[in-house]
Amino acid sequence: MISSGNSQDGPEPYGPADGIPAFEARLTRHRRSAQVARNHLREFLQRVPGGRALAGDGQLVLGELVANAVVHARVSPGREIAIRFEVVCDHLRIEVHDASSEKPAIRRTADPEDMSGRGLYLVEALSLEWGYGPRPEGIGKIVWALVSPKGGAE
Ligand SMILES: Nc1ncnc2c1ncn2[C@@H]1O[C@H](COP(=O)(O)OP(=O)(O)OP(=O)(O)O)[C@@H](O)[C@H]1O
Numbered sequence: 001m002i003s004s005g006n007s008q009d010g011p012e013p014y015g016p017a018d019g020i021p022a023f024e025a026r027l028t029r030h031r032r033s034a035q036v037a038r039n040h041l042r043e044f045l046q047r048v049p050g051g052r053a054l055a056g057d058g059q060l061v062l063g064e065l066v067a068n069a070v071v072h073a074r075v076s077p078g079r080e081i082a083i084r085f086e087v088v089c090d091h092l093r094i095e096v097h098d099a100s101s102e103k104p105a106i107r108r109t110a111d112p113e114d115m116s117g118r119g120l121y122l123v124e125a126l127s128l129e130w131g132y133g134p135r136p137e138g139i140g141k142i143v144w145a146l147v148s149p150k151g152g153a154e
Pocket residue numbers: 064068069071072073098100102103104105106107115116117118119120121143
């Protein structure tokens with residue numbers, strides 16, 4: 001389901017991973033940034049109790065969201081992408097910030113033959129919830145997803 005994202009979304013904070021500080025980084029708009037982001041997530045989850053259960057789906061979701069920010073958020077050179085991860089109540093909240101106000105939209109009419117238009121289907125299938133909202137620190141938006149240790153169909 002698509003809804004407006006803000007830091008209030010998702011479960012109330014409690015659980016063994018409480019107290020692990022959120023991770024934030026800036027990335028350039030480069031095709032290798034999805035891999036760089038996944039490496040950051042893997043290292044972040046190594047510090048989180050129960051993090052292994054979030055790593056598989058989390059990396060797939062993050063990779064799609066960063067790839068979208070690189071490919072679709074067409075903005076002036078120098079505008080960066082930001083990523084943010086946080087574990088709340090044993091769930092992983094992933095945020096990808098970009099400087100474009102264009103909105104992500106699942107292509108409901110995607111044909112089986114289509115070569116693209118699959119990324120957000122994957123995000124929807126592997127996350128409990130995802131959405132987007134305004135970027136508080138500047139122009140653009142945040143696309144966020146909440147990943148459960150039990151998978152998207154919790
Ligand atoms: N960060 C974004 N900024 C602007 N538009 C976006 C963003 N993410 C997605 N979109 C829009 O939503 C559409 C669907 O995204 P989705 O990831 O499902 O497909 P895709 O990126 O076109 O193809 P694929 O992910 O299969 O390579 C995109 O084609 C684009 O128009």
